[in-house]
Amino acid sequence: MxxxxxxxxxxxxxxxxxxxxxxxxxxxxxxxxxxxALASAGVERTDIDFWCHGSCDYMTGQPFSFVAAVDAIGAWxxxxxxxxxxxxxxxxxxxxxxxxxxxxxxALVFSNGRSSAGPIADVLAYQLDPYTEAPLGLDMHVLAxxxxxxxxxxxxxxxxxxxEVAARSLRSALDNPxxxxxxxxxxxxxxxxxxxxxxxxGHDCPPVTDGANAVVLAAGDVAxxxxxxxxxxxxxxxxxxxxxxxxxxxxxxxxxxxxxxxxRVGDDKLDVAELHAPYTHDELLLxxxxxxxxxSTTINPSGGALTANPLMAAGLxxxxxxxxxxxxxxxxxALAHCASGPxxxxxxxxxxEGD
Amino acid sequence: MQRVRxxxxxxxxxxxxxxxxxxxxxxxxxxxxxRRCPVCELVYFxxxxxxxxxxxxxxxxxxxxxxRGTVTTFCVVNVPFLGQRIEIPYVAATxxxxxxxxxxxxxxxxxSADEVRIGMRVxxxxxxxxxxxxxxxxxxYFRPTGEPDAAPESFARSAG
Numbered sequence: 001m002x003x004x005x006x007x008x009x010x011x012x013x014x015x016x017x018x019x020x021x022x023x024x025x026x027x028x029x030x031x032x033x034x035x036x037a038l039a040s041a042g043v044e045r046t047d048i049d050f051w052c053h054g055s056c057d058y059m060t061g062q063p064f065s066f067v068a069a070v071d072a073i074g075a076w077x078x079x080x081x082x083x084x085x086x087x088x089x090x091x092x093x094x095x096x097x098x099x100x101x102x103x104x105x106x107a108l109v110f111s112n113g114r115s116s117a118g119p120i121a122d123v124l125a126y127q128l129d130p131y132t133e134a135p136l137g138l139d140m141h142v143l144a145x146x147x148x149x150x151x152x153x154x155x156x157x158x159x160x161x162x163x164e165v166a167a168r169s170l171r172s173a174l175d176n177p178x179x180x181x182x183x184x185x186x187x188x189x190x191x192x193x194x195x196x197x198x199x200x201x202g203h204d205c206p207p208v209t210d211g212a213n214a215v216v217l218a219a220g221d222v223a224x225x226x227x228x229x230x231x232x233x234x235x236x237x238x239x240x241x242x243x244x245x246x247x248x249x250x251x252x253x254x255x256x257x258x259x260x261x262x263x264r265v266g267d268d269k270l271d272v273a274e275l276h277a278p279y280t281h282d283e284l285l286l287x288x289x290x291x292x293x294x295x296s297t298t299i300n301p302s303g304g305a306l307t308a309n310p311l312m313a314a315g316l317x318x319x320x321x322x323x324x325x326x327x328x329x330x331x332x333x334a335l336a337h338c339a340s341g342p343x344x345x346x347x348x349x350x351x352x353e354g355d
Numbered sequence: 356m357q358r359v360r361x362x363x364x365x366x367x368x369x370x371x372x373x374x375x376x377x378x379x380x381x382x383x384x385x386x387x388x389x390r391r392c393p394v395c396e397l398v399y400f401x402x403x404x405x406x407x408x409x410x411x412x413x414x415x416x417x418x419x420x421x422x423r424g425t426v427t428t429f430c431v432v433n434v435p436f437l438g439q440r441i442e443i444p445y446v447a448a449t450x451x452x453x454x455x456x457x458x459x460x461x462x463x464x465x466x467s468a469d470e471v472r473i474g475m476r477v478x479x480x481x482x483x484x485x486x487x488x489x490x491x492x493x494x495x496y497f498r499p500t501g502e503p504d505a506a507p508e509s510f511a512r513s514a515g
Contacts, residue, residue, distance in 0.1 A: 023373065025372035025404045026404070027372075027374075027405060028413065031412065031413050034411065035412075045411060060369075061369065062369075070408070071411070073411050074412070075408055075409070075411075076408075117367050117369070118367040126363065126365075
């Protein structure tokens with residue numbers, strides 16, 4: 001079911017400025033961002049029917065740290081809430097299903113990630129198969145490099161195209177006050193830098209980032225009363241490739257292509273696409289899979305995950321950024337995307353439209 | 356090969372957060388510092404993660420609370436377990452410190468377990484100063500003060 005029977009929209013968003021290393025607790029990061037999202041929608045917390053949170057205990061090293069995060073909501077009178085051990089974009093998907101079920105008319109979806117709390121590359125190495133892959137110590141940079149190498153060898157794209165993605169992202173982030181890195185970069189200069197995880201260079205990889213964000217969802221007339229121009233979620237779909245890296249082609253992204261087909265990316269003009277692409281080649285793979293033409297669609301006007309990558313929040317940030325463009329009137333039709341797992345294994349794609 | 360050993364170890368930099376910093380610094384000096392919610396005005400000790408879970412707002416001013424209070428509920432531990440340091444039966448209690456609005460958990464000693472009761476007044480017995488760290492285990496246990504029991508209405512509103 002990628003199209004619901006109820007009209008559901010993103011009506012408000014809030015994002016914390018990104019930090020390289022915060023000393024705040026999850027709760028302290030979340031409280032201001034939840035208050036800002038509610039204020040943006042012009043509602044009280046008691047107006048929210050359902051709360052859904054995305055975060056990862058492995059990142060904080062604290063079992064059940066997500067339970068403590070409920071403090072940030074203010075749980076009196078009692079609330080209805082849920083949590084996904086995943087990016088907040090998947091919490092948004094759960095909230096969308098909840099609203100489709102008729103059990104809620106509104107939801108506040110939020111996520112936070114303190115990537116700086118532990119050796120994040122080592123932490124993520126343990127998301128792999130515990131018997132055959134995790135012991136190899138394949139961290140996220142190594143896995144991304146494997147995929148980039150496969151694509152370069154197959155001629156899917158070249159290093160110049162990868163550096164172009166980096167240069168454009170850094171330039172776009174100049175206009176994004178919450179990005180962590182930004183700047184003017186020349187493609188030739190970028191390519192002159194040494195590789196860090198060959199064939200990846202520093203500019204191909206995301207910065208370690210701490211951050212938090214929130215979006216408010218509402219159905220039908222509630223959405224219209226909370227927002228002048230809601231960003232309607234016309235379709236949303238989540239597809240997953242096999243977790244066995246050796247059992248799929250790394251030079252394409254079949255799950256993203258299938259999700260894109262189901263939300264009908266190509267049915268109409270796409271003004272903006274916010275792709276959750278932490279590595280430069282991720283964006284190139286996703287553009288191919290989703291059929292996005294960089295000539296007619298503005299890609300990652302926020303700077304994307306290459307300029308701020310708070311793990312578990314960077315996907316929901318794409319939804320917030322895409323929705324902001326629709327709510328603000330700058331775009332009529334926008335795509336929001338979140339990836340998860342090694343080498344773009346999981347892909348969640350949504351189409352947002354203004355009235 | 357039939358078996359491989361794959362030890363897993365990750366070290367984290369844990370931050371207690373600014374909302375808890377004054378509480379932890381106070382413990383190093385033998386002072387008990389909680390925080391007041393600016394909305395419901397309840398004094399949280401300890402100040403949790405720096406946030407009032409009832410109102411969803413960051414806690415406000417520091418409030419120093421007493422090292423004595425009232426037992427609001429308790430249990431008698433009769434079950435032996437690995438790592439147990441105290442002879443059973445012993446009492447783990449929720450204690451509402453004077454000036455705090457939220458109970459905290461600690462041990463009750465210097466009294467037979469079957470004589471502990473709700474409303475009983477207790478005071479902290481501190482470890483020697485050279486053993487203090489940023490933890491509530493600076494207090495070895497609580498013991499009866501000998502004062503008359505507190506009236507139920509004096510602690511009935513407390514949470515926890």
